[in-house]
């Protein structure tokens with residue numbers, strides 16, 4: 204079930220529906236497979252629920268062990284383009300929190316909701332979107348703002364994480 208593409212060969216990942224990676228290489232490390240997530244108890248999956256395409260896992264290499272490399276659950280299926288369940292859930296939860304943010308106008312809350320797509324992906328718009336959301340969250344303050352930031356950080360790229368958690 205592993206496959207080659209331009210960048211090399213990848214294993215298949217097993218991820219819980221809430222986005223916790225339970226095994227980033229089910230063929231190399233089948234002993235690491237889990238039916239349910241040890242972090243949240245949710246069922247795990249190895250394929251897109253929409254099209255059945257296997258979830259791309261960690262890079263496979265016989266030659267080098269990539270140290271310090273951190274595998275991240277992908278946000279969207281590379282075969283059908285649909286968001287994975289954890290992406291949908293994170294966005295839904297973040298939208299709910301955005302509605303509860305104190306100190307912001309409805310338009311500002313809407314801006315946060317509209318930015319969520321850019322925050323969970325890796326596009327040229329991700330960093331500016333992260334900066335905008337960071338500014339709005341700082342303005343809002345309070346518990347809901349911190350929770351929203353943590354939610355997004357858990358599924359976002361290093362670049363977005365850096366902006367959101369930076370000084």
Ligand SMILES: [Zn+2]
Nearest residue numbers: 219223240243
């Ligand atoms: Zn989980």
Ligand SMILES: [Zn+2]
Nearest residue numbers: 251254280283
């Ligand atoms: Zn798919």
